[in-house]
Amino acid sequence: MLSTQSERMDPRYFAYHRDGWQDLFIGLGILMAGAFVFGDLAWMPAIFIPILLPPWQAARKRFLDHRLDPHEIPPGQGAMGQKAILTTSILLGLLVLAGVGAFYLFAQASNPALAWMRQYFMLVLGCLFGGVWLLFAWLLHLPRFGLYALLTFGLLAAVQYTGLHFGLALIALGAAILLTGLFVLVRFMQEHPVLEG
Numbered sequence: 001m002l003s004t005q006s007e008r009m010d011p012r013y014f015a016y017h018r019d020g021w022q023d024l025f026i027g028l029g030i031l032m033a034g035a036f037v038f039g040d041l042a043w044m045p046a047i048f049i050p051i052l053l054p055p056w057q058a059a060r061k062r063f064l065d066h067r068l069d070p071h072e073i074p075p076g077q078g079a080m081g082q083k084a085i086l087t088t089s090i091l092l093g094l095l096v097l098a099g100v101g102a103f104y105l106f107a108q109a110s111n112p113a114l115a116w117m118r119q120y121f122m123l124v125l126g127c128l129f130g131g132v133w134l135l136f137a138w139l140l141h142l143p144r145f146g147l148y149a150l151l152t153f154g155l156l157a158a159v160q161y162t163g164l165h166f167g168l169a170l171i172a173l174g175a176a177i178l179l180t181g182l183f184v185l186v187r188f189m190q191e192h193p194v195l196e197g
Contacts, residue, residue, distance in 0.1 A: 017142050019188045021060045023181025025053070027174045034170025067192040122166070126156030144180060151176060 029049050036044045117124050133149035136142065155169040 017140055018184070019060070019064060020181040020184030021056075021063075023144075023177050023184060025056055025181075027176070027178030027181055029174070030170055031174030031178060034167045034172075034174055037165075037167030037170060066194045067189070069195065120160060122156045122160035126153040126160075129153075129156070144184075148173075148177060 032044070032048065130149040130153040133145050133152055137145035137149065152173060155164070155173050158164045159166050159169045
């Protein structure tokens, strides 16, 4: 039984990407957010995700322990994981602050630049979240995160220009990431059967 936070959030496993586990968790979170938008409860994933992350990571560590030889995890994976955990925490904090600040600025200010941002809010949001995906693609050396950046921007641009519901766009994005994660996970399980002994 894993008992400590450091065991549950082992940085080597946090940054490991060949099992699709990250994609599954992120896709599920975005899918939940999209579903909650329809009930005016879009803030709910902010509660569920931090609660679910430690047991999700603990399950992942157990899953990988039986399929990976320790030598298969690159030596720098722990340091990369620590950097990813720190960057994730900082970025999430900045995004929350930016969201709160944008809410007050958009509601009160009449600056032309802010008026433009208010008019094209979904495009701005698409650039912001697409940029976060690109940053993680670069930090973790994950090309598929770059594809998620394009998909995120494309769906939010569709919300801006076609009237696609924001909740449906999030559900579509979450489902695409979830399906990609499942594909990567199945391939990983085929390539890494459970180790003997």
